[in-house]
Each structure stands twice: as structure tokens, then as C-alpha cells.
Amino acid sequence: MTGERKIIFHIDVNSAYLSWEAVDQLQHGASLDIRTIPAVIGGNPEKRHGIVLAKSIPAKKYQIKTGETLYAARLKCPGLAIFPPRYDLYVRCSEAMLDLLREYSPSLQRYSIDEVFLDYTHMEKHFGDPREAAHQIKDRIYRELGFTVNIGISSNKLLAKMASDFSKPNKVHTLFPEEIPEKLWPLPVEDLFMVGRATAPKLHRLGIYTIGDLARADPALLKKRLKSHGLLIWNYANGREDSPVGDFPGIKSVGNSSTIAFDVEDRKTAHMFLLSLSEMVAMRLRNAGYLARLVVVSLKSQDFFSYSHQRQLYTATDSTNRIYAAAVSIFDEMWQGEPLRAIGVRAGALVDGSLQQLSLFDPGDWLKQRAMDAAVDKIRTKYGSNMIMRAVFLHSGIKPLTGGVWEEDYPMMSSLL
Amino acid sequence: MKVLMKPVDMIATYPRDGLPIPHKYRIADTDGTARVIKVDRILYRTEEKLAGNRMLIYRCQSTIAGTQRVYELKYELNTCRWFLYKM
Ligand SMILES: [Mg+2]
Numbered sequence: 001m002t003g004e005r006k007i008i009f010h011i012d013v014n015s016a017y018l019s020w021e022a023v024d025q026l027q028h029g030a031s032l033d034i035r036t037i038p039a040v041i042g043g044n045p046e047k048r049h050g051i052v053l054a055k056s057i058p059a060k061k062y063q064i065k066t067g068e069t070l071y072a073a074r075l076k077c078p079g080l081a082i083f084p085p086r087y088d089l090y091v092r093c094s095e096a097m098l099d100l101l102r103e104y105s106p107s108l109q110r111y112s113i114d115e116v117f118l119d120y121t122h123m124e125k126h127f128g129d130p131r132e133a134a135h136q137i138k139d140r141i142y143r144e145l146g147f148t149v150n151i152g153i154s155s156n157k158l159l160a161k162m163a164s165d166f167s168k169p170n171k172v173h174t175l176f177p178e179e180i181p182e183k184l185w186p187l188p189v190e191d192l193f194m195v196g197r198a199t200a201p202k203l204h205r206l207g208i209y210t211i212g213d214l215a216r217a218d219p220a221l222l223k224k225r226l227k228s229h230g231l232l233i234w235n236y237a238n239g240r241e242d243s244p245v246g247d248f249p250g251i252k253s254v255g256n257s258s259t260i261a262f263d264v265e266d267r268k269t270a271h272m273f274l275l276s277l278s279e280m281v282a283m284r285l286r287n288a289g290y291l292a293r294l295v296v297v298s299l300k301s302q303d304f305f306s307y308s309h310q311r312q313l314y315t316a317t318d319s320t321n322r323i324y325a326a327a328v329s330i331f332d333e334m335w336q337g338e339p340l341r342a343i344g345v346r347a348g349a350l351v352d353g354s355l356q357q358l359s360l361f362d363p364g365d366w367l368k369q370r371a372m373d374a375a376v377d378k379i380r381t382k383y384g385s386n387m388i389m390r391a392v393f394l395h396s397g398i399k400p401l402t403g404g405v406w407e408e409d410y411p412m413m414s415s416l417l
Numbered sequence: 418m419k420v421l422m423k424p425v426d427m428i429a430t431y432p433r434d435g436l437p438i439p440h441k442y443r444i445a446d447t448d449g450t451a452r453v454i455k456v457d458r459i460l461y462r463t464e465e466k467l468a469g470n471r472m473l474i475y476r477c478q479s480t481i482a483g484t485q486r487v488y489e490l491k492y493e494l495n496t497c498r499w500f501l502y503k504m
Contacts (some may be wrong), residue, residue, distance in 0.1 A: 145466065146468055
């Protein structure tokens with residue numbers, strides 16, 4: 001091993017929500033470990049149809065899948081045990097794991113509530129061989145915190161993340177560049193990070209079925225068919241990725257999404273959700289002192305197919321109206337009219353909010369808008385968020401502000417490493 | 418010992434420079450009547466933070482119905498609740 005090579009760990013909690021629920025129950029005296037029976041964590045049971053958020057390994061044997069409805073899951077396994085999600089518990093477990101990991105490196109990146117990248121480069125002299133250290137970390141998390149993790153080890157974040165996914169639970173895997181042909185290339189192409197449900201069929205049409213096929217494909221062809229995304233996944237298939245761990249100090253984007261209790265089928269209602277989400281996103285931006293140069297809208301349809309589109313803004317903003325206007329135009333471009341189950345708005349490419357660059361294209365009343373946003377924030381902070389709302393929400397049954405779930409501060413799986 | 422994890426009413430002291438010390442507690446008996454048990458001795462104390470939730474575990478000794486029993490109490494820091502953990 002050369003001295004130059006980085007050592008990156010990707011730590012991923014096995015069936016996180018379900019494991020955490022199991023440990024909490026056991027700690028409070030339960031005699032049954034729900035990890036050992038067919039069990040799921042099911043999305044909001046009060047709403048019309050909850051969905052499966054996490055499943056036990058025995059539940060997996062019944063072909064129960066994350067994202068399907070509880071109703072469908074119960075049909076596959078009538079005795080299925082269902083537990084509601086508890087985000088406060090998940091936050092606590094996630095924090096405890098992070099605290100433990102901090103003992104092994106100062107350089108960490110929390111990738112999601114149950115995934116962390118850890119830069120182990122130069123740490124050998126403190127904690128020994130990477131494999132041994134990873135085993136030690138994994139065993140300590142199990143012994144002290146009660147749940148199992150997988151740890152993937154490699155020289156970059158992408159390969160480490162691919163490695164942690166190999167076989168579960170409670171395992172350490174390596175995927176160094178020299179192991180790529182043997183360990184990565186035989187896998188189906190849809191297992192590759194960033195190859196989603198929209199991309200896989202396009203690759204299949206090009207005769208690309210394995211990650212190895214993609215690695216050996218002609219990059220010019222991929223670029224032609226899939227634009228820059230084609231080049232990105234071609235590089236990933238070859239194990240090329242070099243973003244640093246902890247790339248994003250603080251929050252990298254502010255977003256909110258809302259799973260809706262009914263299917264949204266008309267544009268007007270969808271726009272109201274966008275406004276409700278934009279209100280909260282913009283308020284949080286202003287609160288944190290950021291301006292955004294990017295707005296992302298993500299949609300999830302009835303069959304849980306999700307996709308997102310984004311747009312760069314000419315100038316950075318924290319205005320509710322400008323974020324809403326961008327969200328609406330993105331939405332109108334991308335939405336095909338399918339019934340929607342969830343809508344998300346995210347503001348990214350954040351910059352310091354203390355200086356604001358104006359553009360000729362900004363609405364002329366931007367100073368007034370700013371003052372209005374500030375006044376609304378003040379009223380909401382002082383008297384509660386529902387004290388003031390846009391008239392469009394009156395009697396609509398839609399909340400004038402949506403979001404605030406901390407989990408949304410973490411990037412979703414589909415975002416960049 | 419069997420896991421019971423029954424909540425109890427506790428009288429404890431909370432020293433200014435240390436962790437809580439259980440003295441006596443009240444627990445509902447199987448027939449519903451309340452029974453008060455005095456902690457005769459604390460044998461040792463351990464700590465756990467399963468699921469990130471800190472709990473103190475006290476291995477204790479008491480005389481219950483004329484016989485000396487060894488058992489465990491648990492204190493959940495997050496909620497300030499006491500439990501008869503194992504007996
Ligand atoms: Mg996981």
C-alpha cells in the first residue's frame with residue numbers, strides 16, 4: 001500500500017430504523033427481538049396508507065420491500081408485526097454512533113441518518129490495520145449501542161459505499177481498486193450508486209447489464225445518450241471518485257418534503273404544496289443566514305417511482321416568492337400528470353447570506369419582498385407558525401407551512417457523494 | 418434472574434458529586450397490593466448506552482419476604498425513571 005492512498009470507511013447501519021426500534025424495546029424489557037421475526041417499521045399509520053420504511057431480515061424472506069404499502073406487505077405476511085417510526089429515537093441512535101466514530105478520526109461525514117463516511121488515512125499508527133480497526137468499530141457499536149453495522153473500506157467514498165453493501169449484516173468488506181474486476185464488475189448495473197430506476201432501462205437498451213459492461217462501455221456513447229450523468233456513472237463503474245470526506249461544512253442544502261395523505265392529481269393542489277414547502281425552506285434559509293443558487297423539486301408517484309429536477313438561479317436568494325416561483329416552473333416542466341404521493345422542495349448551492357448580489361432580472365420590488373419575508377418570520381417566530389398565512393391556504397386542508405423534520409437536512413440517497 | 422423491567426416508585430438520594438443512590442422503592446405485587454422494599458446493599462453499579470440511551474444498572478441485595486434476594490435496578494437518565502430490571 002502506498003503512503004499516498006487514502007483509506008475511507010463507509011459505515012452503514014443494518015435495517016437501521018428496525019434495528020433501533022428493536023434495541024430500544026429490548027432495553028425497556030421486551031423479551032422478543034423484533035429483528036428475529038417478520039417485522040417492519042411502517043410509515044404514518046394514522047394516514048390513509050402507511051408505507052414500509054424498514055424491514056427485518058425475516059420480513060425480507062416474504063418478499064416485503066421498502067416503499068410498498070403496509071397493506072401489500074400484510075397480504076404477503078399476515079402475521080407481520082408493524083411499528084410506527086420514531087424519529088427522536090433514530091436521531092439519538094445516530095448521534096451515539098457518531099460520538100463513537102469520532103474516537104477514530106477527526107474527519108467524518110454524516111451522509112444520512114444511518115450512514116457515515118470516515119477518513120481513516122494516517123490513522124493506522126493510532127488504531128492499526130484498517131480491517132482490524134473496522135472490525136473493532138463494528139464490534140464496539142454492537143456491544144455498546146446494541147445494533148449491527150456494515151463497514152466498507154476502500155480508497156474513495158464511492159468504492160467504500162459499494163463495499164458496505166456487499167453482504168449483510170454485521171460485516172466488514174474491502175473494495176480496493178485492484179479488487180474492482182472481481183468484486184464490483186460482476187454485479188448488476190442497477191446496484192451501482194446513482195444508477196436509478198430511470199437510468200437502468202436506458203443502459204439495458206445499450207446492452208449494458210453489469211457494472212463491468214458499463215465500465216467497458218464507450219464513454220462518448222454514454223455521454224451522447226445520458227449526458228453528463230453517463231460520464232459520471234462510467235467513472236463510478238471504473239471506481240473513479242475523489243470527493244473529500246466532510247466536503248460540506250454545516251448544512252449543504254435545506255429541504256423539505258411531504259408525504260401526502262391523499263394522491264395529488266391536479267396542478268393547483270400541487271402548487272399549493274410547493275408553496276407550503278417553499279415557505280418553510282425559505283424561512284429556514286433566512287434563519288441559517290444562507291442564500292440558495294439552486295432549487296430542486298422531487299416527486300414521488302403512487303408507485304413510489306421518484307425523480308427530481310433542478311434549476312440554477314441567476315442570483316442567490318432566500319426569498320419565499322422566488323423559491324416558490326422556481327419550484328413551480330420546475331414542477332410544471334417535469335410533472336407528467338401522474339398521481340403524486342410525495343413532493344419535495346430543496347434549496348442548494350448555498351452561499352453566505354450576508355452579501356446579496358442583485359440581478360437585472362430580479363423583480364423590482366425585491367426590497368419590499370425582503371422586508372415582508374422578515375416581518376412574516378418575526379411574527380411566526382414570536383406567535384407561532386400559523387399566525388400568518390397566505391390566503392390560498394384558507395379552508396384548503398393543506399398546511400400553510402410544511403416540513404421541519406430534521407431528517408430532511410441530510411441529503412437523500414440520490415444526491416452526490 | 419428474569420427480566421421484569423417494572424417501573425417502581427423510588428426514594429433515592431442524588432449526591433452533589435456523584436450518581437443517584439437508590440434507598441427504597443414501592444412496587445405493585447402480583448395481586449396488586451403495594452410492597453415496599455428497602456435496598457440493603459448495592460453490590461456494584463454498571464452503565465449502558467444501548468441505542469444511545471444512558472441507563473445506570475445497580476446490582477442490589479434486599480430481604481424480601483424473609484429471604485435475601487439479589488436483583489437489579491435500572492435508572493433511565495433521559496426520563497428520570499427507575500425500574501426493577503431483573504430478579
Ligand atoms: Mg442502512
